[in-house]
Amino acid sequence: MYACICNGIKDSQVRDAAQRGAGTVGQVFRSLDCKPNCATCVQTIRNLLEEELLPENTLIAAE
Numbered sequence: 001m002y003a004c005i006c007n008g009i010k011d012s013q014v015r016d017a018a019q020r021g022a023g024t025v026g027q028v029f030r031s032l033d034c035k036p037n038c039a040t041c042v043q044t045i046r047n048l049l050e051e052e053l054l055p056e057n058t059l060i061a062a063e
């Protein structure tokens, strides 16, 4: 799945960037030597970072 269509960034690349230390959307773009264009992907990338950076088995209370 593509996380950013403008730059052809796949979700796996975002996850890899997170594992290499990227913790923000800007850091993901910089680590992939890209720049945001339309910014439609910002929330998707944020969500991927949160998923990747949360410790395993962390439960988030929805209430």
Ligand code: FES
Binding pocket: 003, 004, 005, 006, 007, 035, 036, 037, 038, 039, 040, 041, 042
């Ligand atoms: S979809 Fe990422 S900048 Fe446009």
